[in-house]
Amino acid sequence: MPSPETPRQSLISEEVSSNAAPDNDLQAGTSKVRAQRGDPEGGKGEGGASRDNAGAPPASLPLAEMGQPGASEALDVPGGSTESAQSTEAAVPAEPAVPFDAKTFLATVPELPGVYRMIDAADTVLYVGKAKNLRKRVSSYFQKNHPSPRIALMVTKIARVDTTVTRTEAEALLLENNLIKRLSPRYNILFRDDKSYPYIVLTRDEAPRLGFHRGSLDRKADYFGPFPSAGAVRDSLHLLQKMFRLRTCENSVFSNRSRPCLLYQIKRCSGPCVGLIDADDYREDVRLAALFLQGRQQEVIARLTRAMEQAAENLAFEQAAAYRDQIQSLHKVQDKQFMESQREEDLDVVAVVADEGGMLCVNLAMVRGGRHLGDKPLFPSNAADFTPAEALAAFLTQHYALHPIPGRILVNVAPAEGEEGEALLAEIAAIAGRPVPVGLARYETHKVWVELAEQNARLALAARRNTISLQGKRVEALAEVLGVEAIQRIECFDISHTQGEATVASCVVWMSEEGKGGMRRSEYRRFNITDITPGDDYAAIRQAVSRRYDAVATGEGVCPDLILIDGGKGQLAMAHDALVELGLTEVPHLGVAKGEGRKPGLESLVFPDGREPLQLPPEHPALHLIQEIRDEAHRFAISGHRAKRAKTRITSRLEDVPGIGPKKRKALITRFGGLQGIAEAGVDQLAAVPGIGPELAEKIHAVFH
Numbered sequence: 001m002p003s004p005e006t007p008r009q010s011l012i013s014e015e016v017s018s019n020a021a022p023d024n025d026l027q028a029g030t031s032k033v034r035a036q037r038g039d040p041e042g043g044k045g046e047g048g049a050s051r052d053n054a055g056a057p058p059a060s061l062p063l064a065e066m067g068q069p070g071a072s073e074a075l076d077v078p079g080g081s082t083e084s085a086q087s088t089e090a091a092v093p094a095e096p097a098v099p100f101d102a103k104t105f106l107a108t109v110p111e112l113p114g115v116y117r118m119i120d121a122a123d124t125v126l127y128v129g130k131a132k133n134l135r136k137r138v139s140s141y142f143q144k145n146h147p148s149p150r151i152a153l154m155v156t157k158i159a160r161v162d163t164t165v166t167r168t169e170a171e172a173l174l175l176e177n178n179l180i181k182r183l184s185p186r187y188n189i190l191f192r193d194d195k196s197y198p199y200i201v202l203t204r205d206e207a208p209r210l211g212f213h214r215g216s217l218d219r220k221a222d223y224f225g226p227f228p229s230a231g232a233v234r235d236s237l238h239l240l241q242k243m244f245r246l247r248t249c250e251n252s253v254f255s256n257r258s259r260p261c262l263l264y265q266i267k268r269c270s271g272p273c274v275g276l277i278d279a280d281d282y283r284e285d286v287r288l289a290a291l292f293l294q295g296r297q298q299e300v301i302a303r304l305t306r307a308m309e310q311a312a313e314n315l316a317f318e319q320a321a322a323y324r325d326q327i328q329s330l331h332k333v334q335d336k337q338f339m340e341s342q343r344e345e346d347l348d349v350v351a352v353v354a355d356e357g358g359m360l361c362v363n364l365a366m367v368r369g370g371r372h373l374g375d376k377p378l379f380p381s382n383a384a385d386f387t388p389a390e391a392l393a394a395f396l397t398q399h400y401a402l403h404p405i406p407g408r409i410l411v412n413v414a415p416a417e418g419e420e421g422e423a424l425l426a427e428i429a430a431i432a433g434r435p436v437p438v439g440l441a442r443y444e445t446h447k448v449w450v451e452l453a454e455q456n457a458r459l460a461l462a463a464r465r466n467t468i469s470l471q472g473k474r475v476e477a478l479a480e481v482l483g484v485e486a487i488q489r490i491e492c493f494d495i496s497h498t499q500g501e502a503t504v505a506s507c508v509v510w511m512s513e514e515g516k517g518g519m520r521r522s523e524y525r526r527f528n529i530t531d532i533t534p535g536d537d538y539a540a541i542r543q544a545v546s547r548r549y550d551a552v553a554t555g556e557g558v559c560p561d562l563i564l565i566d567g568g569k570g571q572l573a574m575a576h577d578a579l580v581e582l583g584l585t586e587v588p589h590l591g592v593a594k595g596e597g598r599k600p601g602l603e604s605l606v607f608p609d610g611r612e613p614l615q616l617p618p619e620h621p622a623l624h625l626i627q628e629i630r631d632e633a634h635r636f637a638i639s640g641h642r643a644k645r646a647k648t649r650i651t652s653r654l655e656d657v658p659g660i661g662p663k664k665r666k667a668l669i670t671r672f673g674g675l676q677g678i679a680e681a682g683v684d685q686l687a688a689v690p691g692i693g694p695e696l697a698e699k700i701h702a703v704f705h
Contacts, residue, residue: 100158102142109135114165115175118187121159127187130167130176132423150385169423170430177401183204189394190381191362197226197403198625200240200293207254207272207279208286210237210246224293225405228366228376236293236373243326244289245270246282256673295369301327343369347408347446350395352388353455355461360386362395363457365449368406375453377460388413389457396438405432410441412450467518472627475512481605481614482562482588482623488512491577492592492629493544496637500534502586505544506637508562510625510629519632526640541565542574546582552584563589566630569606576608592630600627654678657699664691668700677703 102311114134116129118141131137138161146152166172180188192627201213202222212233215530227233240246247254247269249261254273263269268286272278290407291300308323318663328555360383365375383391392413405428415421429435441447490510497503505527509520527547532539551557565575572591579585593613595602601618603626616623654665654675672678678686678700686697 129173199225241268345405353457478622490634492558494566494633494637496641503529504640545578568593
C-alpha cells in the first residue's frame, strides 16, 4: 500500500483592499459587492462613506469580525501561496423592519464559483454554502415555493447575503468547510471531527523504528493508515512486535543503550541497539513488516516459507522453528480477519443511519491494504431536519477536505442524482486530484462491509440515546437534591502537586444540553499556582477560583449553575471567601469530601452555609454524576502537574548554565538521552555536541560535578 499523503490544499484568504476600487477588484478576478437593504446601488458603506469616492477607500477590518460587513478572513495555505478573494458584503441594516431586497442583490452577484453566507438582522450567520455559479445557486433560495420547510424558514430570516469569489470549486469547498467549522451556522449540519487520524510510522533510520504517529506527514518516513482510532494502531503495533520484533524506542534512547531492554527479553525486539541482530537480517524484517502493513500477507508468508525451508536444509533448525512461528502467527491473524479482501485495496465505508427521534449517526470504517481496520461513529450537530443523503453529502465534503481520500468510497445511501450529485463527485475529485468512485457496494465483500458499518451505526445510536437518557436522570436527581430548578453547567476544581512542587489547579466543565450533554473538554482550564506557601491547598483553591471567576464578576465570562470543589470544609471555605470577594455568592457551590479510606461511594457533600454534610447512597444517580465530574477534574489536574514537574526536572539544571538555550538543551538531551547521561559524560564528550565547544562543556560539567 503506498504511503498516504495529505492532499495539497490551496486555501483562500480574504482581505479588504484599501488601495483599489471595486471595479479594479473584479478585473483582478475577485469580487466585492455590497448589497444594502433600502440602498439598491450600494452607494454607502459603514459610517456613511461614499463607495463611489475612490479617494476615500474603506479601511481594513480585523479578522475577529468574521461574517460582519467589511470583515476579512485569513486562512492558512499549507505548502502554497495565498490567494486573495474579497467578499461580497452588506452593511448592517439600520432598520431591521426593511425586508431584504433579493432581486436587487442577485443582480450584483457574479456567475463565478465561490462561497455565500446567509446572515440575519442580529448579524448571526445562518448558513454557509458553496456554488459553482454563485448567482444561480443563491437565486434558488428565493423561489416562491421552496421544497424544504427548513430552508424556507431560514430564508424568512435573511437580512443580507455575503459572498466570496474563489478561483475554483475546490477552493470554494475548502473555504466553505473552514467557515462552517469556525462559525457553526444553525442551518448547516456540522461534523466536529477536527482531530488527525493516527498512523503507523516506519522511519528510514539505519535501524528503522516502528511507532505511533499523529499529525502532519513528511517524506522522512513511511506511513501506514490512517486508522480509525489510537487503539487500532496500538493493537497493530503489538502484533507487529510479536511477528517481526522491530524496535519501538526513540533515537535518543536507541543510541545510548549499552545492553538490551526488557522488550528483547520478552521477544518483542531483536536488539539492534547493541548489535544482537545482523543489520541485513533486521532490514529484511523491516521489509516484511512493510509488506504486511501494505496488505500483502501472502507474499510475506511465501518469503518466510522459503526462508524456513532454506534454514532446514542448512540444518539451522532453531532458525527454521522461528520462521515457522512467524508463519503460524500470520495465519492466526488471517483467521481473525474475517473482513479481509483478496485484493490490496484502500477504501472507506460510510454508513448514515437515523433513528425515530431524528438523531443521525455517520459511521466511518477504514480498509487499508485489504484489511478492515475498524470504524468510528460520528454524531453531527444541527442534523435533526436533514435526510441521510444530505448528511452523507455534508460529511463527504467536510471530512475529506481535511483527511486523505482513499481509492474508493462505499456508501449505504446513494448520492444525490443529477447536477447536485455530479457537483459532489467533482468536489471530491478536485480535492483528491483524481476521480474517486463514490457509490453503493457491488461485490459481496463490500456489501458485508457496508452492512457491518450500518449495524455498528445503529448500535452507536442506541448507546448514545441511553447515555443521554442516563445523563438527564442524573442531572435531574442532582437538581432535586440541591433544591434548584435546573442545572445546565457545572464546573469542578481540583489541586495537584508533589509536596508543594509544581502546583497546578484544574477546572473542568460539564454541560447539560439536549443530545450533547457531557464533559466539555474545549472549555477546560488549568492554572499554574504561584505566590503561595508550597503545599497550601487552601490558598491554591482560593487563587484558582478567584482567577477563574474574575471575568465573570465583571460580566464578561460564563457563569456556571453549580461549582464543585474537590475537598472538605477547608477547601470549600477558601472557595467561598473568593466568591464573596467577587460578589458571586449567589452561585451554588459545595465541596466533595472523600469518605473513609477514600473509598468511592462514601463521599459527603459539604455546604458553605454550615449545615450538616450530606452523604448520598452509593447507588444514587446524583452521586454518580458528581463522581464522574470530580474524577475528571482530578485526572486533568494530575496530568497537568506531571507535565509541569517533568519539564522542570528535565531542564532546571541546564537552565542554570549561561549560554545554554532551548536548542542546545535539546541537542544535549537528544545526544545523551537525558540528564543522567549528561551528568555521566566527560568534558570531551560534551564538547563534541554541535554548538557546545570546550568552554561551555566545562561549565556544564561543573554544574553536575
